[in-house]
Each structure stands twice: as C-alpha cells, then as structure tokens.
Amino acid sequence: MPLEAGLLEILACPACHAPLNDASTADTPELICTSKDCGLAYPVRDGIPVLLVDEARRPA
Numbered sequence: 001m002p003l004e005a006g007l008l009e010i011l012a013c014p015a016c017h018a019p020l021n022d023a024s025t026a027d028t029p030e031l032i033c034t035s036k037d038c039g040l041a042y043p044v045r046d047g048i049p050v051l052l053v054d055e056a057r058r059p060a
C-alpha cells in the first residue's frame, strides 16, 4: 500500500528528526530512519505511519 504522495517528505523520525525512508515490502510496510546512529523502523498500519518510538523496531 503506497503512502500518500508527498507524505513521506514531511515525516521525520520522532527520536532524532532525520528524514524517513520508505522501506516497505509486500509483507512489511515500514518507514526506516535514515540516520545511521538511529535507524529505527516504524510500522505502517492501514496506510498510516505509526511514528512512535515505543512502537518502532530497533535495528539489530
């Protein structure tokens, strides 16, 4: 499910305020922080990004 056009441009990581990269796959829609020091992956539920640090998947 693609995100609404332009939405990604205004989204930022709530933890470090870096831009987010749409790294969605068919099975796992998610947005990943582009900061190398952060790199949290945020889930997308029903097409709506969940930009909560508590909900984010931490990088390995």
Ligand SMILES: [Zn+2]
Pocket (backbone or CB within 6 Å): 013, 014, 015, 016, 017, 018, 033, 034, 035, 038, 039, 040
């Ligand atoms: Zn971040």
